Amino acid sequence: MRSTFPIVGIGASAGGLDAFEHFFRACREDTGMAFVLVPHLDPNHASMLTEILQRCTSMPVVEAEDRLAVEPDHVYVIPPNREMYIMHGVLQVAMAERARGLRTPINSFFRSLAADQADRAIGIVLSGTGSDGSLGLMAILEAGGVTLVQDPTTAKYDGMPSSAIEAGYATKILTAEKMPAALLAGVRSFVETEVLPPEPKSDSSLRKILAHLRSATGHDFSLYKKSTIGRRIERRMAQHNLDDADVYARFLVENPAEVHVLFRELLINVTRFFRDAEAFAALKADILPGLCEDKPDDYVFRVWVAGCASGEEAYSIAILLREMLDERPLPFSVQIYATDLDDEAIAFARAGIYPHLIEQDLSPERLRRFFIKEEDGYRVKKEIREMVVFAIQNVIKDPPFTRLDLLCCRNLMIYLEVELQDRLIPVFHYALKPGGVLCLSPSESIGNHTDLFAPINRKWKFYRATPTYKSSRAVIAHGLSWSPDSVVKAPDGLMKNSPDFNFAEQTRRVLLQYFAPASVVTDLQGETLYVHGDTGKYLRPAPGQASLNVIEMAREGLGPDLRLAIRAAAQEGTATLDRQIPMESNGAFVMVSLGVRPLPGLDPRQNLLLISFQDVASPPPAKSGRKRALKPAELSRIEELEHTLAHLKESHQATVEELQASNEEMKSSNEELQSTNEELQSTNEELETSKEELQSVNEELITVNAELQSKIEQLASAQNDMKNLLDNVKVGIIFLDQQMVIRSFTRDATRVYRLASSDVGRPLSDIRSAVDGDDLLVAAKVVLESLIPYECELHINHDTWLLARIQPYRTLDNVIDGVVLTFTDITSRIKAVAMQEALMLAEGIINAIREPMLVLDSVLNVVSASDSFYREFRLAPENTVGHRLYDIADHLWDQPDLRERLQKTLRNRAGFEGCELALDFPGVGHRSLLLNARHFIGTVSNQALLLLSMQIQP
Incomplete structure (x- = not known):
């Protein structure tokens, strides 16, 4: 049983304390609401949250206990390392199954709150990391409740608020301090009130709103449950701070955009994968195997998911069928039709991309097997996506799919009135094959249509369609549009008796009772519509099938005259007044005065007859005379015979006339039937021809579809090859259209332009370049105009050189549609x-100097030597270049003093002068050398080098 006051669940995680304080400082103490806080607490430490929050509010703040009844104007906090639920307004606290790890206490409590409070549940998500709370808000919205989410820009941690907003589960997005005012503004719609008959004004306002909604969108919500419709209309009124439904009805007329917002609000688009997991387990284990048995090779297993919302349920059934086909290969194919009224939900379902929240509803194995993980969430794999066809359909008025094996309509009919539910069930039976299965939610049933379905699983509401034609007749009777019949009903005020005594009305009733004859009101065929007075003396139920026709109910003697009088009044408009007819009553004949008068109805198109019966008093006995008077019995018998003879003559004449008229009508009807039969035969032949043409077109479409499928696979393969090619050539490429707008680019292009995936579709001029100026963009425009390729070298990041090429972008039809920029390292x-140039220059300089010179690298290898060095010391280049200085000339240069000076020069990046060295060179003799060294850095190789020059002393 729901509480009589609102219960508000509030979830938070990191940064939640600050949000709690802002919330309760702005909250009054007499809100009439109860607040249940579910923060993420450390399981190993006692919580001080109750003491901290008590300073922010005068309401009692207590730590929740098991079986604690929730009271208004109280604040309850979940204990550490506990899980909390609510049932019948009482908190249920239990030890957490796991102390740490993947725990979602906010989701668990919100789901129980939705189940307990239904459309009066209120959920709030404040600051926190992760996504806990989003699925709980979804359950509250599904139940018709209200959800508030903190503005992520004001939250210390925006993970939880952003997750709820991106999933579309936020009714309002507010700062924490503004939430109490929003709750108080809408509290009137949450408080339980005494159930009273609807006021005519509010009922009239609702009809105006729904009529305007129907005229603007073409969708009729008049047979949706008024509680659901009213709740959502009140929610929109609260958004605009409106209290009067009439004012909101005028607001809809003046603001057409609000009509479509209200339409979206009325739609039920909350669902998830494998909702009611046990029901899907029963479907896989008990239902699908039987449906799939003994199917031919070319069989198409057809499924319809009505009211699919954003597609999770349709994909869930597709996953079950795919798993079953993988476990036990079957020869047939599967086609799933998923329909919904909401075009945005259908577009979302077709895209097949769902947020990371689905990890809580799907097992890791199913996520890996049937989904592709992307940056924004999970994408349904192609093999599952191709099993489902999504379409926009209004199940209430659009034709259903037919020849179905399985029809799944879960959590749709709970939002419809009983009258509309009774009309949908025969349609579902009509759509299913004999033996097909209907799947409903645990809250729905087939109602009184037990002759159409046999239960398979009463708990999870699986029903098997029984072979019968009743549903076909029902569909034909109602057509394909199940709008409510236009029955004129008297206003409620006219049906109620006046509390004051009305003498005129009472007098009229007494006069009618004692002086007006017994009468009946019939249509022109004699069917009884209204009875006044005691007509049992003149009419009685005819034996056999029950009938309300007065001619069949007339007692013996009245029937022929009554038939003639009704015929005269119906065809000629002639009234029959005071016609005396003998009628048998209790074994004797009595005279009855019959009157038949045309009676104008309230509707001029509806002609009525007033038939009245009245007893005729017997005539007094005749006086005696001279002549012998006949006995009264004889006179009565003579009069009776004369009257009977006259009556028989009239009846015979009327019968002959009726027979002639009937013969003419039958001849005319026979001719019409023959003409209709010929038309039907012609139509049947046309249908046969159309069927053959459709079969031919269908075969052509199948062929074309197969060709398109092959081309799609080839295109996918080509795209994969192109992607791998562009990723591996390590060439930056940017594709631009004729307006210099980015079409696509490769990863290496980001070395020149700071591009991100979101920049596709933006002008290249908006992107910052690593090259100074906009020469490349100007050159690209010139190439687009002149079609002459452009090429230049770019120097970026001080040590990187790129070759930039700009060429026209040509389509397969040789049409210029932009330019292509490539950047090669x-x-x-x-x-x-x-x-090479530096070496050649150095060698030229060195060779031009007469003194012997060497160029050494950082490990004292000889990089180059002058020609004078080779001549003076009689060495060959192959024995010098690339060798260490200490290893040439039989290690003659390996002198300790020289080694020390060279090492010091490399360390200090300096040089030395005047190093004297005397050496005896083989084949050359004694030489006294004066050595000078200089340290420098190569401009190209960026390596440390030494220039060693030698002066030969005399």
Whole structure:
């Protein structure tokens, strides 16, 4: 049983304390609401949250205990390392199954709150990390409740608020301090009130709103449950701070955009994967195997998911069928039709991308098997996506799918009135094959249509369609639009008796009772519509099938005259007044005065007859005379015979006339039937021809579809090849259209332009470049105009050289549709060329100097030597270049003093002068040398080098 006051569940995690304080400082102490706080607490430490929050509010703040009844104007906090639920307004606290790890206490409590309070549940998500609370808000919205989410820009940690907002589960997005005012503004719609008959004004306002909604969108919500409709209309009124439904009805007329917002609000688009997991387990284990048995090779297993919302349920059934086909290969194919009224929900379902929240509803194995993990969530794999066809359909008025094996309509009919539910069940039976299965939610049933379905699983509401044609007749009777019949009903005020005594009305009733004859009101065929007075003396139920026709109910003697009088009044408008007819009553004949008068009805198109019966007093006995008077019995018998003879003559004449008229009508009807039969035969032949044409078109479509499928696979393969090619060539590529807008780019292009995936569709001029100026963009525009390729070298990041090429973008039809920018790394080539040039220049300089010179690297290997060095010391280049200085000339240069000076020069990056060295060179003789050294850095190789020059002393 729901509480008589609102219960507000509030969830928070990191940064939640600050949000709690802002919330309760702005909250009054007499709100009439109860607040249940579910923060993420450390399981190993006692919580001080109750003491801290008590300073922010005058309401009692207590730590929740098991079986604690919730009271208004109280605040309850979940204890550490506990899980909490609510049932019948009483908190249920239990030890947590796991102390740490993947725990979602906010989701658990919100779901129990939705189940306990239904459309009066209120859920709030404040600051926190992760996504706990989002699925709980979904359950509250599904139950028709209200959800508030903290503005992520004001939250210390925006993970939980952002997750709830991105999933679309936020009724309002507010700061923490504004939430109490929003709750108080809408509290009138949550408080339980005494059930009273609806006021005519409010009922009239609701009809105006729904009529305007129907005229603007074409969808009729008049047979949706008024509680659900009213709750959502009140929610929209609260958004605009409106209290009067009439004012909101005028607001809809003046603001067409609000009509579509209200339409979205009335739609039920909350669902999830494998909702009611036990029901899907029963479907897989008990229902599907039987449905799939003994199917031919070319069989198509057809499923319809009505009211699929955002597609999770349709994909769940597709996953079950795919798993079953993998476990036991079957020869047939599967086609699932998923329909909904909401075009946005259908578009979302077609995309097949769902947030990371689905990890809580799907096992890791199913996530890995049937989904592709992406940055924004999970994408349904192609093999599952191709099993489902999504379409926009109004199940209430659009034709249903037919020849179905399985029809799943869960949690849709609970929002419809009983009258509409009774009309949908025969439609579902009509759509299913004999033996097909209907799947409903645990809260729904087939009602009184037990002759159409046989129960399979009463707990999870699986029903098997029984072979009968009743549903076909029902569908034909109602057509394909199940709008309510236009029955004129008297206002409620006219049906109620006046509390004051009315003498005129009472007098009229007494006069009618004692002086007006017994009468009946019939239509022109004699069917009784209204009875006044005691007509049992003149009419009685005819034996056999029950009938209200007065001619069949007339007692013996009245029937023929009554038939003639009704015929005269119906066809000629002639009234029959005071016609005396003998009628048998209790074994004797009595005279009855019959009157038949045309009676104008309230509707001029509806003609009525007033038939009245009245007894005729017997005539007094005749006086005696001279002549012998006949006995009274004889006179009576003579009169009776004369009257009977006249009556028989009239009846015979009327019968002959009726027979002639009937013969003419039958001839005319026979001719019409023959004409209709010929038309039907012609139509049947046309239908046969159309069927053959449709079969031919269907075969062509199947062929074209197969070709398109093959081309799609080829295109997918080509796209995969192109992606791998562009990822591996390590060439930056940017594709631009004619307006210099980015079409696509490769990863290496980000070295020149700071591009992100979201930049596709933006002008290249908006992106910052690593190259100074906009020469590339100007050159691209010139190439687009002149179609002459452009090429240049770019120097970026001080040590990187790129070769930039700009060429026209040509389509397969040789149409210029933009330009292509490519950037190839040529750093190694530039460095090699520069090195070669530098070496050639150095060698030229060195060779031009007469003094012997050496160029050494950082490990004292000889990089180059002058020609004078080779001549003076009689060495060959192959024995010098690339060798260490200490190893040439039989280690003659390996002198301790020289080694120390060279090492010091490399360490200090300095040089030395005047190092004297006397050496005896083989084949040359004694030489006295004066050595000078200089340290420098190569401009191309960026390596430390030493220039060692030698002066030969005399």
